[in-house]
Amino acid sequence: xxxxxxxxxxxxxxxxxxxxxxxxxxxxxxxxxxxxxxxxxxxxxxxxxxxxxxxxxxxxxxxxxxxxxxxxxxxxxxxxxxxxxxxxxxxxxxxxxxxxxxxxxxxxxxxxxxxxxxxxxxxxxxxxxxxxxxxxxxxxxxxxxxxxxxxxxxxxxxxxxxx
Amino acid sequence: xxxxxxxxxxxxxxxxxxxxxxxxxxxxxxxxxxxxxxxxxxxxxxxxxxxxxxxxxxxxxxxxxxxxxxxxxxxxxxxxxxxxxxxxxxxxxxxxxxxxxxxxxxxxxxxxxxxxxxxxxxxxxxxxxxxxxxxxxxxxxxxxxxxxxxxxxxxxxxxxxxxxxxxxxxxxxxxxxxxxxxxxxxxxxxxxxxxxxxxxxxxxxxxxxxxxxxxxxxxxxxxxxxxxxxxxxxxxxxxxxxxxxxxxxxxxxxxxxxxxxxxxxxxxxxxxxxxxxxxxxxxxxxxxxxxx
Ligand code: HEM
Numbered sequence: 001x002x003x004x005x006x007x008x009x010x011x012x013x014x015x016x017x018x019x020x021x022x023x024x025x026x027x028x029x030x031x032x033x034x035x036x037x038x039x040x041x042x043x044x045x046x047x048x049x050x051x052x053x054x055x056x057x058x059x060x061x062x063x064x065x066x067x068x069x070x071x072x073x074x075x076x077x078x079x080x081x082x083x084x085x086x087x088x089x090x091x092x093x094x095x096x097x098x099x100x101x102x103x104x105x106x107x108x109x110x111x112x113x114x115x116x117x118x119x120x121x122x123x124x125x126x127x128x129x130x131x132x133x134x135x136x137x138x139x140x141x142x143x144x145x146x147x148x149x150x151x152x153x154x155x156x157x158x159x160x161x162x163x
Numbered sequence: 164x165x166x167x168x169x170x171x172x173x174x175x176x177x178x179x180x181x182x183x184x185x186x187x188x189x190x191x192x193x194x195x196x197x198x199x200x201x202x203x204x205x206x207x208x209x210x211x212x213x214x215x216x217x218x219x220x221x222x223x224x225x226x227x228x229x230x231x232x233x234x235x236x237x238x239x240x241x242x243x244x245x246x247x248x249x250x251x252x253x254x255x256x257x258x259x260x261x262x263x264x265x266x267x268x269x270x271x272x273x274x275x276x277x278x279x280x281x282x283x284x285x286x287x288x289x290x291x292x293x294x295x296x297x298x299x300x301x302x303x304x305x306x307x308x309x310x311x312x313x314x315x316x317x318x319x320x321x322x323x324x325x326x327x328x329x330x331x332x333x334x335x336x337x338x339x340x341x342x343x344x345x346x347x348x349x350x351x352x353x354x355x356x357x358x359x360x361x362x363x364x365x366x367x368x369x370x371x372x373x374x375x376x377x378x379x380x381x382x383x384x385x386x387x388x389x390x391x392x393x394x395x396x397x398x399x400x401x402x403x404x405x406x407x408x409x410x411x412x413x414x415x416x417x418x419x420x421x422x423x424x425x426x427x428x429x430x431x432x433x434x435x436x437x438x439x440x441x442x443x444x445x446x447x448x449x450x451x452x453x454x455x
Binding site: 041121122123126133143144147148150151152154155157158 | 224225226298300301302348388389390
């Protein structure tokens, strides 16, 4: 009965069915070779951008703000349903940290294989970018620095969008 | 007696969303706010004077967008208006129609045309994107490139002939390249236009001395995005001089503001030079664009 209770609590918290050994709160994924190259963009030189985004706490708020908005948006939330949002938030935070010159390693998968078969269209991509812009605005990141960062992400449209 | 009118510039550039949303209710959000462009005097998506390679409207390749615009330029001796509509199909093809009215007001009497004499011009445009993407391709210098044509009909044959123009209708052809430099928060665009048009066509096409040939002209814009909603910049457009009336090149300074994805306002200052012997035709212009 205790076990049942624990199981029920765990389920309510969205515990993974098959936990990832390195990240027990996440689902295991098929094996792949981790590499910073998977992040899909070269990092900024220096730490100016990292500071502009207020370091890791700022990047965490931006990623969570973007993901929360996307999950609340009826136009795109279905694309995320049934995927592991714990992993998504973690890998996005790593990816943004890596690109912004925060010195993180990116441990996630590459943009092409991870978005394959999701059916993402350009409109979806643009909606996500708008949510990112709102999250960066909330973090009081200057418009110019927002655009510098978006310039790194924009080409990923080719890999994230299906067609 | 040589009305040198003009089609003034107008609307001005902006990346900003001059309005227009996807017609598809299910996909109401298309391009990024800064990528819609406004409408040129000739009805094409672009700046006020120069046609850009972008396809008007907010639709992506998954949808159709459309917008209407109305533009007014107040000059010391004339008044210019343009209004029209455009559709963008799948972010690939743009079709546009614009009507221009150039009212000579009191100046018409001095020019012997009669008070309030008004030149009109209809411009039907088509533009096709051929390569690149102005916004997404930030990892290369390759711009978005489009080719376009504008059929213009001034329908004022007697006056055009009196001025020495060959025809009262004609077709311009252009190639335009546009790039959003996101890392610099800038937009730059340039186009080369093959044209016979006098004052963009309001004074007909070609000249008296057999200057009936096409000449290549340049038009360009550069703008700085100050916020998601505000673009400021300037434009330049060279023009031929087929009629020997010292036709001036044009330039403008503008600020385009996206009130929302459906509405944008452009205010600017345009210098159209000498028009029909009346010098210093500089003035304020205002353009509204709404998408539906
Ligand atoms: C610049 C744009 C984008 C970036 C940088 C990005 C980044 C990422 C990252 C880092 C991951 C996780 C990688 C991993 O699990 O190893 C991911 C997964 C995912 N992304 Fe994106 N993404 C982008 C655009 C989009 C868009 C536009 C959508 C849909 C609207 C989307 C939906 C998803 C989904 C559903 C997953 C989970 C896939 C899975 O778990 O198998 N992404 N993305």
